[in-house]
Amino acid sequence: MSGHPTLSVVIPVYNEEANLEELLKRTLDTCRSLGAVFEIILVDDGSRDRSAEMIDAAVKANPGEIIGILLNRNYGQHSAIFAGFGRAIGEVVVTLDADLQNPPEEIAKLYRKISEGLDVVAGVRVPRCDTSFRKVSSYIVNRITAKVTGVTMHDYGCMLRAYSHRVVHAMLQCNERSTFIPVLANTFARHTAEVEVSHAARTRGDSKYGLWKLINLQFDLLTGMTTFPLRLLTMIGLLISVFGGALGLFLLSMRLIHGPAWAAEGVFTLFAILFIFVGAQFIGMGLMGEYIGRIYKDVRARPRYLVYEVKGESRLKRHESHSSSLS
Numbered sequence: 001m002s003g004h005p006t007l008s009v010v011i012p013v014y015n016e017e018a019n020l021e022e023l024l025k026r027t028l029d030t031c032r033s034l035g036a037v038f039e040i041i042l043v044d045d046g047s048r049d050r051s052a053e054m055i056d057a058a059v060k061a062n063p064g065e066i067i068g069i070l071l072n073r074n075y076g077q078h079s080a081i082f083a084g085f086g087r088a089i090g091e092v093v094v095t096l097d098a099d100l101q102n103p104p105e106e107i108a109k110l111y112r113k114i115s116e117g118l119d120v121v122a123g124v125r126v127p128r129c130d131t132s133f134r135k136v137s138s139y140i141v142n143r144i145t146a147k148v149t150g151v152t153m154h155d156y157g158c159m160l161r162a163y164s165h166r167v168v169h170a171m172l173q174c175n176e177r178s179t180f181i182p183v184l185a186n187t188f189a190r191h192t193a194e195v196e197v198s199h200a201a202r203t204r205g206d207s208k209y210g211l212w213k214l215i216n217l218q219f220d221l222l223t224g225m226t227t228f229p230l231r232l233l234t235m236i237g238l239l240i241s242v243f244g245g246a247l248g249l250f251l252l253s254m255r256l257i258h259g260p261a262w263a264a265e266g267v268f269t270l271f272a273i274l275f276i277f278v279g280a281q282f283i284g285m286g287l288m289g290e291y292i293g294r295i296y297k298d299v300r301a302r303p304r305y306l307v308y309e310v311k312g313e314s315r316l317k318r319h320e321s322h323s324s325s326l327s
């Protein structure tokens, strides 16, 4: 990327009538000051307040600069962002929340950073202005995510992020319905960076994430990353079975040494047999899990790989009949 890459800003909006006016003003000011061609895509995620009408008015007042996408119902923040991605044509795509917790002025920082030729630039909220429950759960989730994906990022929950168009395009090819965008983006990125961004407390409107929605989001994150929990069942089953087998052998030898009266007349033997079977059941479940995990992967039908860049050009000319032989 060179010069001023074009910019798409994608903002999911769900019942944010109290914030929209200030959000649009600050976002427009920031984008206009960048000296780049830009578009601001507002995705209304089935709001039940006046958000949709306000978006409509903003589109009319700023033709060419603001684009509104209205969804028929509430699909959730990440699906709304995906809808925005589908329409984004900028070489750089920046996402942020509509509630002004992510200051729109920070778009400039992300934009400058990603223009250096990166694929993903993630914001890290310092200091984080949320409840301590949210901060602690975020800390745990960030640590686990870093371990499983092997990519250390400090704030997966921060949606103030910039993506190259290549990464956005790859994400759009993913078919699964439950997605956690920051993690998904990292699977397709080669060069990533983090920048510190400021964070404000929510002053107007309520958080759209109740406990249940938060738990659901964490499961989206976990299942989108790995099918390891399914494999865990097999491991547990193996352990229990081995333990049962060893217990049986132990009881048998003790019986041979001490006679039939030992170990409560064979009651413990029943336990040993029980353990073996319980373990076998877990193995069975785990095996099913292995299949389910693979079915899950196939159903998602993610692109298998992403060609990052092609260097050099073959001297061979692509033959018409060859080009479509593999698909």
Ligand code: UDP
Binding pocket: 011, 012, 013, 014, 015, 016, 045, 074, 075, 076, 077, 080, 096, 097, 098, 099, 101, 206, 207, 208, 209
């Ligand atoms: N949001 C959305 N659909 C939803 C929930 C949230 O589009 O179902 C948007 C919301 O309007 C905001 C962003 O996602 O722009 C983050 O939501 P919120 O501020 O409530 O989350 P929190 O900051 O509490 O994590």
Ligand code: MG
Binding pocket: 097, 099, 101, 202, 207
């Ligand atoms: Mg918020």
